[in-house]
Amino acid sequence: MRLTTRLLSSLVQKRPFYVTTPIFYVNAAPHLGHLYTAVVADAIQRFEKLTNPDCKVIFSTGTDEHGTKIQQAAAKANQSPPEYCSTISKEYRDLFKEFHVDYTDFVRTTEERHLKAVKHFWKELRDQDYIYKAKYSGWYSVNDEAFVPETHTREEVTNDGKVRVSIESGHRVEWTEESNYMFRLSAFKTHLKNWLKTDGVVKPVKFHKQLQEMVEDDVYLPDISVSRPASRVHWAIRVPDDEEQSIYVWLDALVNYLTVSGYPDDELVKSRGRPWPADVQVVGKDIMKFHGIYWPAFLMAARRHPPRRLLVHSHWTVNGNKMSKSVGNVVHPRGVPAAHALRYLLLREATVADDANYSETKLINTANAELADTLGNLVSRSIGSALNPRGEFPALRPALLTKCCQLQPTVLLLHQVQVLPEICHKHYTNYQFYKVVDAVIRALHMANLFFETLKPWELKKKPECQKELDVVLHVTLETIRICSIILQPIVPDISKKVLDKLQIPECSRNWTDCEVPSWNMEDAIHETKKIQGGKFVLFPRIYVDKSQKRTSAKTA
């Protein structure tokens, strides 16, 4: 019987959960906005693993390395394109390591496996007769790597005289006439409309509606040019059987999601558990058209499924302004005053539907108030030798808990911790990370109030109150344990530090391990457990020396 079950489960291989970030342009070093896209996707994949530990997760990211603007950036840096791409691509990998973006595959569009995938995909589109050759003319933006309809451009007067720019991106456009291969995007209007009828296929609703409006508007659905003359764009993949033409960089880039699935090698695809279609594709609002119109249309043309879901997020501004090299306000994640709190701020502050604003003051204040004070201090007090000299997570004595329960702060805390996992699960599923943090911080505020009300430092002084002291320590540490499990997708490093300190085994850090607090268990923890010894500071407060504009981290 057991053998049959095992045999069956090995035959019915479960699909992996596949989540993607866009691949990042290597024309400049990564900034705060790029990191945001990546940490949103990382939080999603971590939540999936937390709630579904047996499921295999594929989490892909990478770098978008072809095209004129990359070629121009390499020339400006006095490097060859391959050399330049490798340098910036590595900066992304280093950044992701530092900020715990735990991808399973990092794809570069200059890799051989990707070249193979793009050429194969092109041939599929061509063989289905969705590609044809034509003369093309229009306004082209090198910066956006896209043709822009005349009605979406306007004239601007600059120091160089009159120039035309894209209204949407503000980037300069140039009149371009050339012979190109075209893709029959116009043939997919009905298919795209139907796809967009699927409930929840684009999140949040605001962007779902915008995409639906776009596909109704023919301006977004002309046949599009999918190649450029190689004489103009030579840092690119050539069109199969036509060396004179380079494949449009967006088509090249979008195929990365198939490359990671093992495409076009069927055996490889099978061995990876047939990951495509992706479960969630995280993209910024600026590239929604490419992922919500072009990409599903390309896929449908190649007789493949469109993605199961697009999660579109808004942007980060800096002190109220759009981040831009020319304004000089680009925030580089590794250079901020409290880089170790940045991931927390990014997920704690932003809602995916609306733009969020970054400032150093906000970063420092949030880190100090919530990570250092609300969480860090509570951990220090409950494990510190002053109140907890034996260094223990004491067992719970339900009878004594009932005695403490007469006090309002205890009742409130016990209830909040009990409902917390369910509330946070819902927020995670809706990608509302800020609401997860709100709920956790509320529970921690209640735990702080509980601590202050029950005054464990007074209990400590009275030998007859040692059992009550243990109850206070237990309830506080249990709250901290549950909050730390819940926060893992948001701040994996900080959660790990706490859970390690409490000696919670790795196998007991899953979602199910936080669902029932010990005071709701039939057989509440009756065993006292040791916590890890040694000095412990979870998150040092950040102090700003205004006169020297320097910051330092100090233990409060």
Ligand code: MSP
């Ligand atoms: N290379 C394309 C994507 C191709 S995917 C097939 C690209 N790259 S990008 O480097 O310009 O942008 C990558 C991601 O960073 C996008 O999701 C974009 O929205 C995001 N961000 C860039 N600036 C941003 C902010 N200021 N704020 C938040 N995210 C932003 O587009």
